[in-house]
Amino acid sequence: MPVSKAWHERLISARDTRQCAQQWRTRRIRQPAPLDFASNDYLGLAQDSRVQAAQAEGARRLGAGAGASHLVNGHLAIHEALEEALAAWTGRERALLFSTGYMANLGILQALADTHTAIFHDRLNHASLLDGSALSGARSRRYHHNDIDDLSRLMARSISTHKLVVSDGVFSMDGDIADIAALVRVSQQHDAWLMIDDAHGLGVTGVNGSGCVGTRWGSTQVPILVGTLGKALGTAGAFVAGDALLIDHLTQFARSYVYTTAQPPGIAAATLEALTIVQREPEHRERLERHIGYFREEAMRLNLPLGNSLTPIQPLLLGSESRLLRWAERLHLAGIDVGAIRPPTVPRGESRLRITLSALHSRSDINQLLEILDACHEEVS
Incomplete structure (x- = not known):
């Protein structure tokens, strides 16, 4: 029995609509090399x-x-x-x-x-x-x-x-x-x-x-x-x-x-x-808190569009899907993994990079991230 044409048309329409809105999600196989600023492993215990x-x-x-x-x-x-x-x-x-x-x-x-x-x-x-x-x-x-x-x-x-x-x-x-x-x-x-x-x-x-x-x-x-x-x-x-x-x-x-x-x-x-x-071992949490404070201080110094968060979740509010995707691609090419969040996960006009900090990060890791974010802010806004 042939597959219903109506069902195919329905799925194609949903796909095309989301792709045109620059909201189509793709999966990438996670590689061990990039700096990971997308994971929710806030204390690094998945790697312990x-x-x-x-x-x-x-x-x-x-x-x-x-x-x-x-x-x-x-x-x-x-x-x-x-x-x-x-x-x-x-x-x-x-x-x-x-x-x-x-x-x-x-x-x-x-x-x-x-x-x-x-x-x-x-x-x-x-x-x-x-x-x-x-x-x-x-x-x-x-x-x-x-x-x-x-x-x-x-x-x-x-x-x-x-x-x-x-x-x-x-x-x-x-x-x-x-x-x-x-x-x-x-x-x-x-x-x-x-x-x-x-x-x-x-x-x-x-x-x-x-x-x-x-x-x-x-x-x-x-x-x-x-x-x-x-x-x-x-x-x-x-x-x-x-x-x-x-x-x-x-x-x-x-x-x-x-x-x-x-x-x-x-x-x-x-x-x-x-x-x-x-x-x-509160030292893992204490290290994470220092990372949060340092990242926020430096991000504000660079005039990055930082959200109001004192937790490991640090959003950079970029607004449009196209701007977000340009920043995300620049980070990806630099070997830095950051969540690129678009509608419908967030309201329209509120696309953002969702940066998550971990106790596993070093000050050098955070500085590398900040360097690329600063370049994005200057070059691809």
Whole structure:
């Protein structure tokens, strides 16, 4: 039977539209040579020999895969130990592992929300949070970025029986940080729960790297705390932390948890080792903080179009797709890997280089990056 012509035409039209807008994404095979300013491996733990050895030993002892879902027979002692360690790190009663951060956000929102729920999103929230809300069938409203007054106005108008405020902790494209104290306050004023996805904060900010929320805000103030393991911890997967009632509910009703194979045990072992390093060796975080300060100071001296971020995510706001692509190509030819972020990931007119700093970088690495950025600013703006 011939393939439907209508389907081919639909795909061709979508491709041509995105290519004409200079928004077509391509994959490049990562090479070891270029300077990497695109990775979210903020503390360099993906390259740490201790973390790598823990992963290899975990796989050797327990197998390359878990073999089944957590609720069949894939939940191993190493998973239980990791969940307990993550709960203790974040000051929560319990934690629950997910295979990815995207699956965590889909599963949490699908399990908690329904048509009687109103979800209030920061306008710059990650796509997985927006998709989780859509999957739940809840009514979603998006408040202006970090605008607590706008959020409060929207919540005051809502007649839903259940309200949920959802925000990134560190915003993944801008690098700025949510006002957790204000979100706690307004959520409590409107009898709402608060969910913080601290994917880019955990390991980097807070006491012992415990993130934007950390142990300062407990389960009564931030009932739902989400974190990923593939960024500062350098491994893969995600978790949600909260009280026992929440975790029991998600274990039963979060479809992206129930119906998927458990995390490979080697990954869990590596994450436990990475978590130990984060808590015992603050020098990695301190080195990263020095890099952030130095990069920002020099970028401002060069009048680069720097965003307002004190985290490892340092956006250079270039505006148009064509300007962004010229800068990105110049960096690529110089052997420097930087994220080139365009719509629809960011709003139209807000294309940017997303520079991410790591504790693994040297001052020389940062100077090389700054030199090329300065040349781009002078020559190809």
